[in-house]
Amino acid sequence: MNLDEALPGFVAESADLLREMEAALLNCGGGTTDPEIINLIFRSAHTIKGSAGLFGLDGIVEFVHVMETALDMVRLGKAPMSEELVSVLLRCKDHVDALLVPVATGGKVDQGLESSGAELHAELRRLTEIDGDEKVATKSASAAAPRAAAADNDWHVNVRFGAGVLTSGMDPLGFVRYLQTFCEIRQLTVLDDALPAPEEMNPEVCYLGFDMELRTASDKQAIEAAFEFIREDCTLVITQLAKAAPASVATAVTRGGSQTTEEPGKRQAASASEGAAAAAFVRVDAAKLDYLITRIGELIIAAAGANMLARRSGNGELEESTSTLSSLVEQVRESALQLRMVKIGGTFSRFQRTVRDVSRELGKEIQLVVRGEDTELDKTVVERIADPLTHLVRNAIDHGIESAEVRAAAGKPAVGTVTLNAYHDSGSIVIEVSDDGGGLKREKILAKAIERGLAEEDQSLTDSEVFGFIFEAGFSTAASVTNLSGRGVGMDVVKRNITALRGSVGIKSEEGKGTTVTVRLPLTLAIINGFQVAVGRSSFVLPLETIEECVEFAAEEGHDFANLRGKVLPFIRLRDVFATREAPARRQSIVVVKHAGERAGLVVDALLGEFQTVIKPLSKLFRNVDCISGSSILGTGEVALILDVPTLIQQAMARGRHNAATAARAGV
Amino acid sequence: MGSPVQYKKRAVHVDGEMTVYTCGQLKPLLLEQLTKHANARDLDLSRVVEIDTAGLQLLLMARRHAGAGGRELRITNPSRAVAEVLELCRLGALIAPSQAAAGAQ
Amino acid sequence: MAQRVKQATTSVAGNLGLVAPEPGTAEQTHQHLTFVLGGEVFAMGILTIKEIIEYADLTEVPLTPEYLRGVINLRGAVVPVIDLSIRFGKPASPVTKRTCIVIIEIEASGERHVLGVVVDAVNAVLDIPAADIEPPPAFGTRIRADFIQGMGKVNGKFVILLDVNHVLAVEEMHVLTGAQDAAAGEAA
Numbered sequence: 001m002n003l004d005e006a007l008p009g010f011v012a013e014s015a016d017l018l019r020e021m022e023a024a025l026l027n028c029g030g031g032t033t034d035p036e037i038i039n040l041i042f043r044s045a046h047t048i049k050g051s052a053g054l055f056g057l058d059g060i061v062e063f064v065h066v067m068e069t070a071l072d073m074v075r076l077g078k079a080p081m082s083e084e085l086v087s088v089l090l091r092c093k094d095h096v097d098a099l100l101v102p103v104a105t106g107g108k109v110d111q112g113l114e115s116s117g118a119e120l121h122a123e124l125r126r127l128t129e130i131d132g133d134e135k136v137a138t139k140s141a142s143a144a145a146p147r148a149a150a151a152d153n154d155w156h157v158n159v160r161f162g163a164g165v166l167t168s169g170m171d172p173l174g175f176v177r178y179l180q181t182f183c184e185i186r187q188l189t190v191l192d193d194a195l196p197a198p199e200e201m202n203p204e205v206c207y208l209g210f211d212m213e214l215r216t217a218s219d220k221q222a223i224e225a226a227f228e229f230i231r232e233d234c235t236l237v238i239t240q241l242a243k244a245a246p247a248s249v250a251t252a253v254t255r256g257g258s259q260t261t262e263e264p265g266k267r268q269a270a271s272a273s274e275g276a277a278a279a280a281f282v283r284v285d286a287a288k289l290d291y292l293i294t295r296i297g298e299l300i301i302a303a304a305g306a307n308m309l310a311r312r313s314g315n316g317e318l319e320e321s322t323s324t325l326s327s328l329v330e331q332v333r334e335s336a337l338q339l340r341m342v343k344i345g346g347t348f349s350r351f352q353r354t355v356r357d358v359s360r361e362l363g364k365e366i367q368l369v370v371r372g373e374d375t376e377l378d379k380t381v382v383e384r385i386a387d388p389l390t391h392l393v394r395n396a397i398d399h400g401i402e403s404a405e406v407r408a409a410a411g412k413p414a415v416g417t418v419t420l421n422a423y424h425d426s427g428s429i430v431i432e433v434s435d436d437g438g439g440l441k442r443e444k445i446l447a448k449a450i451e452r453g454l455a456e457e458d459q460s461l462t463d464s465e466v467f468g469f470i471f472e473a474g475f476s477t478a479a480s481v482t483n484l485s486g487r488g489v490g491m492d493v494v495k496r497n498i499t500a501l502r503g504s505v506g507i508k509s510e511e512g513k514g515t516t517v518t519v520r521l522p523l524t525l526a527i528i529n530g531f532q533v534a535v536g537r538s539s540f541v542l543p544l545e546t547i548e549e550c551v552e553f554a555a556e557e558g559h560d561f562a563n564l565r566g567k568v569l570p571f572i573r574l575r576d577v578f579a580t581r582e583a584p585a586r587r588q589s590i591v592v593v594k595h596a597g598e599r600a601g602l603v604v605d606a607l608l609g610e611f612q613t614v615i616k617p618l619s620k621l622f623r624n625v626d627c628i629s630g631s632s633i634l635g636t637g638e639v640a641l642i643l644d645v646p647t648l649i650q651q652a653m654a655r656g657r658h659n660a661a662t663a664a665r666a667g668v
Numbered sequence: 669m670g671s672p673v674q675y676k677k678r679a680v681h682v683d684g685e686m687t688v689y690t691c692g693q694l695k696p697l698l699l700e701q702l703t704k705h706a707n708a709r710d711l712d713l714s715r716v717v718e719i720d721t722a723g724l725q726l727l728l729m730a731r732r733h734a735g736a737g738g739r740e741l742r743i744t745n746p747s748r749a750v751a752e753v754l755e756l757c758r759l760g761a762l763i764a765p766s767q768a769a770a771g772a773q
Numbered sequence: 774m775a776q777r778v779k780q781a782t783t784s785v786a787g788n789l790g791l792v793a794p795e796p797g798t799a800e801q802t803h804q805h806l807t808f809v810l811g812g813e814v815f816a817m818g819i820l821t822i823k824e825i826i827e828y829a830d831l832t833e834v835p836l837t838p839e840y841l842r843g844v845i846n847l848r849g850a851v852v853p854v855i856d857l858s859i860r861f862g863k864p865a866s867p868v869t870k871r872t873c874i875v876i877i878e879i880e881a882s883g884e885r886h887v888l889g890v891v892v893d894a895v896n897a898v899l900d901i902p903a904a905d906i907e908p909p910p911a912f913g914t915r916i917r918a919d920f921i922q923g924m925g926k927v928n929g930k931f932v933i934l935l936d937v938n939h940v941l942a943v944e945e946m947h948v949l950t951g952a953q954d955a956a957a958g959e960a961a
Contacts, residue, residue, distance in 0.1 A: 297849070538833055
């Protein structure tokens with residue numbers, strides 16, 4: 001393997017591990033003795049060190065080694081995971097992040113980084129060694145205590161190691177030693193039956209296994225975790241022995257399927273399938289995945305083309321076979337996109353750190369509540385949503401949540417709450433950032449909007465329209481006016497970033513109660529279900545999920561609205577928007593679209609039907625063309641433009657406001 | 669200093685590390701000495717500074733080799749490192765009886 | 774990609790009955806593609822040219838300046854097409870059988886941009902040695918001075934060598950797109 005080629009993989013993997021480490025550190029909050037969390041942190045450091053060693057990144061190996069040593073002390077119960085140590089480890093994590101930058105960019109490590117590294121090392125040593133002696137006694141006493149407790153369970157552990165374990169630098173005996181830190185090894189047999197005849201034995205291949213009986217207060221997961229480093233390179237069977245406390249049986253049942261009552265053969269099978277599940281993840285280069293999805297996009301276009309030709313040929317068999325093909329292509333598309341779906345939880349957990357840091361900086365006490373972490377969305381969207389979300393979270397902490405005194409005066413709990421929530425809603429993912437702070441001050445925002453010429457004095461505006469002004473460029477920089485003014489970047493940048501992802505952002509707020517910013521994003525940026533319409537000679541695509549229905553065009557005399565089953569439906573004439581030159585079709589249609597609660601009609605010349613299509617980015621040259629969010633390729637190979645429904649509606653509403661104001665003034 | 673595996677005073681002596689790094693080298697030497705001195709029953713491990721799973725495996729192999737020739741190989745003078753591993757693995761029985769107490773301390 | 778340049782130029786040269794220069798042997802920087810635009814012959818260096826394709830139906834993008842003719846599907850990529858005649862302030866030429874789209878790749882502010890330019894016809898790939906290239910005149914060419922890289926002497930006649938990076942300055946054109954758009958917005 002070419003190491004240079006693998007280097008980006010290392011950087012990505014390390015970044016992931018560091019994120020995990022950070023989450024675990026934030027999770028353990030000092031004073032923890034939970035072996036799972038400590039192990040996770042240790043494992044991250046250990047893996048980074050190991051991989052860095054492969055690439056000859058001595059600086060990283062050296063730095064992480066000291067972290068690992070410190071963590072090992074904690075793991076073995078020789079040093080406490082104090083609040084202070086957590087803070088130092090968090091800084092160490094940042095330091096490794098910084099060390100990775102030159103690796104990724106090919107730059108050099110600067111001197112300042114080296115000296116700060118040495119400082120961190122000194123602190124780690126101080127916290128895990130000097131303190132070590134006095135703490136050992138209490139610690140090992142407390143570690144020993146649960147062993148005697150009644151909650152102890154007995155476990156039978158049978159482990160056989162893969163042939164390559166030794167050469168990959170692992171020492172199976174080390175795992176046994178580690179088990180001793182939280183288990184009493186009541187019995188152990190070295191399994192040497194696989195050892196070949198001396199002449200045939202390769203001394204670097206591992207032939208051994210262990211059969212053990214353990215007594216411990218920890219659960220099965222903890223025992224499993226001891227073998228985590230070689231999980232994919234060993235056969236591990238853990239079974240609980242008969243003498244079991246009821247509570248533990250319950251956990252065994254919920255977590256890994258009960259293994260207490262079945263016969264041994266079944267246990268083996270269950271555990272083997274667990275092992276398979278653990279090994280069933282493959283790390284894939286994201287670029288390869290992107291390539292696959294691009295190719296599938298081409299496939300969809302090609303299939304649509306073949307379909308069209310088949311229909312035109314009038315050959316029934318051909319039509320049938322192309323339609324089978326199309327449905328297969330659709331399934332492939334679904335599963336390919338699924339490959340790139342990731343849970344948003346990873347992004348959310350990053351904000352624990354943001355909240356911790358920012359709230360400390362500001363001296364506010366704030367808790368972060370996270371909901372819907374399992375909601376999935378496309379990796380490409382996740383990557384690009386982190387920045388806008390960070391901004392929203394910071395805003396919520398900085399300007400949303402009031403100081404403790406103000407909160408106390410208002411009778412609110414002293415600890416402020418910022419909530420992140422995610423859920424799926426009709427083809428989109430919705431992410432909400434809410435706070436229980438002071439809320440937005442409607443009157444002040446409105447006054448500012450009028451001053452800036454964004455609104456008219458006598459205009460009646462809904463709350464969401466008023467609050468929407470804070471997303472206007474330059475609006476949020478005036479800190480005194482709104483509770484949500486930005487730091488450095490304004491809310492307009494947040495909005496622009498989200499719009500660039502074909503998303504939208506809305507805001508709800510109640511003075512004194514709090515604010516909720518709602519970000520709505522497409523699940524994927526790659527492929528949409530489209531509905532094709534024609535205006536003049538041009539054809540446009542509307543995302544199918546925005547369409548409610550299509551009706552025949554009929555306007556109320558002299559107005560730009562229609563009567564849709566007794567309700568007023570304002571509409572937008574696309575031929576006006578796009579200054580279409582050709583004469584309108586004899587029978588026009590209205591496509592009823594809905595976005596974020598607003599319903600509107602789009603007047604088009606012809607409805608061309610549904611189809612699935614790949615979104616192709618438009619050149620930067622068209623960056624400033626509003627109303628068009630991208631392009632796609634039709635079955636014929638022609639390019640069709642995708643309409644930006646939210647912008648179309650917003651522009652129409654802005655024009656409506658303008659006209660209303662003009663009319664009002666004319667009336668005076 | 670010569671070979672890390674030597675025969676003297678009716679015992680086969682191993683010197684230095686018995687780890688995955690050295691086992692490739694030790695294995696043929698150990699087999700050679702055990703074959704050559706078919707009467708040797710003692711494996712002196714007093715100078716083994718480090719032993720890991722690979723080393724343990726080598727010990728088990730040596731015992732099996734000797735066992736095939738009809739003799740039981742015993743470990744004498746285990747160093748601290750060896751004693752620790754044998755104790756961990758409940759293999760204290762491999763140590764020659766008179767030696768067991770000395771090694772365990 | 775370099776491969777494609779060679780292929781493209783080879784096929785163009787082949788169509789024109791010319792022998793394509795051996796890749797790598799000739800001084801590539803001296804090679805220029807000559808083409809016709811509004812009856813006048815221009816040339817551009819072949820290094821930025823990816824390929825030359827036949828003119829096919831393109832999709833117009835509304836609310837853009839006239840010289841942005843639209844977009845085409847180039848093997849799955851959506852590529853903007855620019856009408857050089859209009860960019861030079863001349864009327865658009867009618868589409869004929871010889872009308873081509875020259876696909877060009879340029880770099881602007883660190884990003885790669887692939888663009889197509891409509892020309893009335895392509896002529897040949899010519900070797901124009903540096904000695905035969907004069908600096909652009911201060912005036913008298915009827916197109917913007919910064920669009921001209923130099924004046925190449927071909928068969929005793931001057932041919933305008935275009936400075937592709939200026940002619941297709943993405944930043945400038947995108948600003949214009951915005952301006953046009955804003956104007957349209959106000960009008961509406």
